[in-house]
Amino acid sequence: MGIFLFIAISALIAMSTLQPAPQNLFVLLPEEDGTIGAIEVSNAAGAQLVETANSGVRVGDRTTAPTAPKPVSEAELQREFATVLAAEPLAPVTLNLYFQVGTTELTAASLQTFNELFTILDERVLPDISVVGHTDTTGAADANERLARERADIIANSMIAAGAPGDRMEVTSHGESNLLVLTEDNVAEPLNRRVEISIR
């Protein structure tokens, strides 16, 4: 029994010294909604594009080309990144508000969304809030920047009046430069004429 245990322990120690030397590792993960983006890892010696979820590239040093992408096991992800993954914060929430056509009144659905915002605010300690006005592509870009800003200001004021922290709120305009529904220039698209609120 004693000899058996000794052999088992020696084998364990010998195996552990065969672990590969730690390397620099870059792993692509799927986003929360399942979409997969891409990363390109490059240095002077070479470049690798990773487009498959849970695939990773290793780099020995800056004069050695990155290795080709290979799947990274869940076990290795946990071993290398458990603390990071556990510390990931709540994902930001983004909601869009719409006005009744030609007015500064919210649609009925948007009034409900407006109330939802406060539930979301309550889930976070000292949240950071963006109120961003947007337009569609009809009309001139600079007029749209101003119009979007006016709409954002109206919403921001309403939120503050309802108790949201104005000192943690940023109000901006993206004019026609950040479309929800991609269109050509001068295309009317109601879904683009929105105020977008993000809570972080």
Add this chain to the structure above:
Amino acid sequence: MWSNTCRQIFISVVLLAAAIAPAAAQDATIGTIRTADGTAAIVRDGDRTAAEIGAWVEQGDVLETGSDGALAVVFRDNSTMTLGPNSHLTLDEFRFAPTRDEASFLSTLLRGSVLYVSGVIGKLSRDSVTLRTPVATVGMRGTRFLAKVEE
């Protein structure tokens, strides 16, 4: 030239715009701390402050964690970066103003581990988000990824 009604409406819109209260104080800020565990600090212009949830983060800041630390920041474009222990990350550049065609996020991971989840900047334009490390540079596109750099 303008009717009375037109002028009245114009004036009310101007007054409404002037009444806006949100503080411009945090114009220089690019994000806020969301997780701060163990030894975790923001270093700005040589001054080190213990990281606290809700604290603002600025372009140029260095985020550092000790062997027991973890730190997460959510940025103005809704991207997030989470640092593991023994990490050092510099926020070199964060520009987010789509109407001026500005959308870029450059940072440097000197050592440690980071989880990056992209926001609007990564989706607005290709090659706008870059993480530099001592061994390789990572270009990101609408994505979520992990990086680990040994010292």
